[in-house]
Every structure is written in C-alpha cells, then in structure tokens.
Amino acid sequence: MRKEFQKNYKQGCFDPCQQTEGIQLRDIQVKEITEAVRDMCIQINHSLSQDMCRVFQKAVNEEKSELGKQVLSQLQENLEIAETDRIPICQDTGMAVIFAEVGQEVHLTGGSLEEAIHEGVRRGYQEGYLRKSVVKDPIYRENTKDNTPAVIHYSITDGDKVKITLAPKGFGSENMSKIFMLKPADGIEGVKKAILSAVEEAGPNACPPMVVGVGIGGTFEKCAIMAKQALTRPADQRSSIPYVKELEEEMLSKINQLGIGPGGLGGTTTAFAVNINTYPTHIAGLPVAVNICCHVNRHISRIL
Amino acid sequence: MEKHLEIPLKEEEIKNLKAGDYVYLTGTIYTARDAAHKRMAEALDKGEELPLEIKGATIYYMGPSPAREGRPIGSAGPTTASRMDKYAPRLLDLGMAGMIGKGKRTKEVTDAIVRNQGIYFAAVGGAGALLSKRILSSQVIAYEDLGTEAIRKLEIENFPVIVVIDSQGNNLYENAVKEWRQIS
Numbered sequence: 387m388r389k390e391f392q393k394n395y396k397q398g399c400f401d402p403c404q405q406t407e408g409i410q411l412r413d414i415q416v417k418e419i420t421e422a423v424r425d426m427c428i429q430i431n432h433s434l435s436q437d438m439c440r441v442f443q444k445a446v447n448e449e450k451s452e453l454g455k456q457v458l459s460q461l462q463e464n465l466e467i468a469e470t471d472r473i474p475i476c477q478d479t480g481m482a483v484i485f486a487e488v489g490q491e492v493h494l495t496g497g498s499l500e501e502a503i504h505e506g507v508r509r510g511y512q513e514g515y516l517r518k519s520v521v522k523d524p525i526y527r528e529n530t531k532d533n534t535p536a537v538i539h540y541s542i543t544d545g546d547k548v549k550i551t552l553a554p555k556g557f558g559s560e561n562m563s564k565i566f567m568l569k570p571a572d573g574i575e576g577v578k579k580a581i582l583s584a585v586e587e588a589g590p591n592a593c594p595p596m597v598v599g600v601g602i603g604g605t606f607e608k609c610a611i612m613a614k615q616a617l618t619r620p621a622d623q624r625s626s627i628p629y630v631k632e633l634e635e636e637m638l639s640k641i642n643q644l645g646i647g648p649g650g651l652g653g654t655t656t657a658f659a660v661n662i663n664t665y666p667t668h669i670a671g672l673p674v675a676v677n678i679c680c681h682v683n684r685h686i687s688r689i690l
Numbered sequence: 691m692e693k694h695l696e697i698p699l700k701e702e703e704i705k706n707l708k709a710g711d712y713v714y715l716t717g718t719i720y721t722a723r724d725a726a727h728k729r730m731a732e733a734l735d736k737g738e739e740l741p742l743e744i745k746g747a748t749i750y751y752m753g754p755s756p757a758r759e760g761r762p763i764g765s766a767g768p769t770t771a772s773r774m775d776k777y778a779p780r781l782l783d784l785g786m787a788g789m790i791g792k793g794k795r796t797k798e799v800t801d802a803i804v805r806n807q808g809i810y811f812a813a814v815g816g817a818g819a820l821l822s823k824r825i826l827s828s829q830v831i832a833y834e835d836l837g838t839e840a841i842r843k844l845e846i847e848n849f850p851v852i853v854v855i856d857s858q859g860n861n862l863y864e865n866a867v868k869e870w871r872q873i874s
Contacts, residue, residue, distance in 0.1 A: 591793035645870030652866025
C-alpha cells in the first residue's frame with residue numbers, strides 16, 4: 387500500500403481517482419438512454435406487459451361476483467381500446483420511477499446520465515400525449531409541464547450493460563401505500579397483519595385489483611425501495627425464497643377474502659399478486675413497506 | 691338495476707337511484723379536481739362567483755391526458771374522490787347535485803349528500819381509455835393555467851357509472867364488501 391502510494395505521489399500530485407490498468411470499458415452514449423426511456427414511457431402507458439395480461443385473464447376466469455366479472459371485462463376492453471386507439475390506459479400516466487442499473491465496466495459518454503433520463507421522460511410524455519402530473523414543489527405545487535423530474539434509483543452492477551427499468555406510478559394507489567416499523571417480536575404474524583391492514587384501508591381508492599409490492603427488512607428507506615422494486619417483478623413470478631413464496635401465496639389468498647373486489651364493488655379478486663422482496667435488517671427492527679399499485683401496474687425494462 | 695339518465699339530473703330521479711344501480715349518463719358535466727376545488731373554495735371565501743352554475747351540476751373528479759388530433763379528449767377516468775372531501779359538503783350545500791369519482795367518502799360528505807338529496811357515482815378507476823370514448827366534447831371553461839386540472843365542460847353519452855352513495859346515505863362499497871368478505 388505504502389509502495390503504491392509512493393509510486394503515485396509525484397511532486398505533490400496524487401490522483402485519488404486513478405483508473406486501474408487493464409480493464410476495458412464499454413462506451414455507451416447517453417442519448418441511447420434518452421431514446422430508450424422515451425420509447426418505454428410511451429409503450430408502457432398504452433399496453434401492459436404480458437405478465438399483467440396473464441393475471442387479468444386468470445382473474446376473469448376465477449372471479450365469482452357477476453359485477454366483479456363485468457368490471458374486469460370492462461378493464462380488459464379498456465386495455466384493447468388503449469392499444470388500438472392510442473389512448474393511455476389510465477389518465478394518470480404517473481410519475482416516472484426509474485431503476486438504473488449501471489454495469490461497472492460501462493463508460494457513459496456524451497453528457498450526464500441523470501439529464502439523459504429526465505430528457506427521455508420529457509420527450510416521452512410530450513410526444514406520447516401523456517399527462518403531465520408532476521409539480522415543482524410539494525407545497526407551492528406549480529406543474530413542471532413536462533412530467534420531469536423522474537424519481538431515479540441507481541445501482542452499480544457487474545458487467546458492461548446498462549439496464550433501465552421504468553415504472554410510471556399513479557398516485558391513487560401510491561397514496562394508499564404504507565410503512566410499518568415493526569418490532570422483531572411482531573414476527574411474521576405482524577408482517578401479515580401489516581400487509582392486510584394496508585390493503586384493507588386502500589380498498590376502492592387504489593383501483594383494485596391491485597398488485598401489492600412489499601419490502602421486508604433493511605432500513606426505513608431500503609424497505610420502501612424494495613417494495614417499489616417488487617412491483618416491477620412479473621406479477622405471476624413468485625419469490626425464489628421458499629418461505630417468501632409461501633407468504634406471497636398466503637397473503638394473496640387472504641387479501642382476496644377481504645371482499646373488496648374489482649373496482650371495490652365486491653368480489654373475490656382484490657389483488658392479482660403479492661410480490662415480496664426481503665433484505666437483512668438490524669437486531670432491533672423489522673421494517674415493512676407496502677407499496678400498493680392499481681391494476682394498471684406498468685413496468686418495462688430495456689438492456690443497453 | 692340498469693338505467694339511462696339525462697344530466698342535469700332531476701330531483702325525483704336522484705331520489706329513485708339506489709346504491710348499486712348501474713347508470714348510463716348522457717348530458718353535460720364539469721370536471722374539477724384538487725387544484726380547481728381549492729380555487730373554487732378561495733373564490734367562495736372572497737365572496738366571488740363560481741366559474742360554473744353549481745346548482746344542479748354534476749362534477750366529475752378527473753384530469754385528462756392530452757387529446758390526440760381529431761379526438762375531443764385523452765384518457766379520462768376518475769380520480770380518488772376522498773381528496774375532494776374537504777370541499778364537497780360546501781358545494782353540495784350550494785346545490786351541486788352529483789359527483790363522479792372513485793373511492794371512499796367521509797361521513798361529512800355522506801351527511802351532506804343526504805341533507806341535500808345528492809348522489810355519488812363511481813366510474814371504473816383505471817378505465818380511462820374506455821371512458822374517453824363516451825365523451826363527445828370537452829371545453830376548458832375556467833382556470834386554464836392549471837393544465838389537466840382546469841375546469842372542463844364535457845358532453846357525455848352513455849357514460850357508465852354506478853351509484854355508490856345514494857340520497858338515503860346507503861353505501862355500495864360497505865354493503866358489497868360485507869357480502870363478499872370471507873375473513874374475520
């Protein structure tokens with residue numbers, strides 16, 4: 387270490403950010419990211435991903451209430467109209483939430499990544515006839531008129547690729563989301579109670595059938611981000627952790643016994659899926675975040 | 691029960707509507723959501739006139755996406771009504787007849803509905819593309835600077851809604867959930 391330091395220390399100039407020799411970085415122009423974000427904004431607001439279409443169809447087949455069935459088929463018709471006539475599925479085309487996973491062997495060129503993402507959102511929402519739903523300040527509330535800024539979560543990953551996931555989030559359901567800082571003694575029963583109470587309180591406000599994203603563990607903010615990220619997992623793909631998979635299935639069944647039903651008008655389909663992500667946590671805590679999404683659970687990814 | 695009704699709604703028709711009735715509305719309604727309600731409340735506080743004739747009016751809690759060329763409006767589904775709960779009783783007391791939105795209302799709103807013989811309908815949340823097709827025209831009549839939150843006058847035809855709170859205060863959400871609930 388000391389030798390290394392002496393080697394680099396030349397006439398009082400030490401470069402603390404020296405690059406290790408021998409690693410080939412892959413160049414990616416940030417304008418490609420702008421293009422990808424723009425396209426994804428337009429695409430996902432007009433047609434849902436296939437996993438969502440599958441859970442919709444399953445619900446139509448299984449719903450027991452006649453009115454519930456009628457609402458579900460109306461929602462399916464809505465999806466068809468949206469795609470054919472190029473009308474957004476829902477007028478609330480959301481605040482753009484972006485997960486940017488950047489490979490550590492990538493060299494981004496041609497500008498700032500952050501600005502490139504915002505520009506993609508700006509162009510997507512303007513060129514795609516999407517609603518501008520973002521206000522500049524939470525108190526003074528002046529509309530930014532281009533739906534920027536996006537909410538961006540970055541992570542550095544292995545490899546030489548950039549993966550961008552876009553999940554435009556409507557606020558009917560976002561407003562019904564909750565964080566619970568449980569005690570370790572509350573255990574799994576406490577977690578179940580928390581999830582169920584959040585869904586019950588959300589009821590018709592969150593445009594059921596919902597997709598319920600849950601984060602368990604980590605810290606206050608980590609569990610919230612996990613809950614959001616859980617919503618981007620295919621709705622019909624269960625967790626790879628056996629007890630979490632069981633918990634997802636049990637919670638879906640319990641939620642569907644609440645009776646809220648499609649549109650909140652009563653029935654056996656209150657949620658399409660419960661997606662749970664977990665993370666290690668502190669000896670003193672058991673954070674649980676429940677991020678509720680409506681039936682228009684938009685998520686789309688692109689790898690560059 | 692399925693019904694077809696013309697808007698403005700007549701007092702007698704409102705009285706006959708029951709929570710759970712499926713209704714197709716045709717006629718003129720007005721849109722207003724959070725920011726427009728705040729401005730209307732400020733106008734009333736200052737003793738100014740409202741930008742629409744509230745007596746007998748039906749307000750749709752909705753902020754559309756922009757219209758493509760050749761279309762009157764973009765996606766146009768209901769927003770969560772509870773955010774307007776703070777303002778709704780006052781408007782009902784001034785004669786507003788109906789509200790179209792989605793989701794729960796407070797007891798104060800239900801009381802004001804009963805007191806004034808009003809009505810609260812829900813449109814299916816998240817069906818904005820489908821509902822857009824039942825809107826024949828849209829015209830901004832006030833607060834244009836609010837963009838999607840401006841007050842719009844809409845002509846609707848066979849616009850599908852369901853009665854959630856009727857003039858007697860019966861609540862479909864509460865009754866329906868009880869009927870289907872299988873968990874204690």
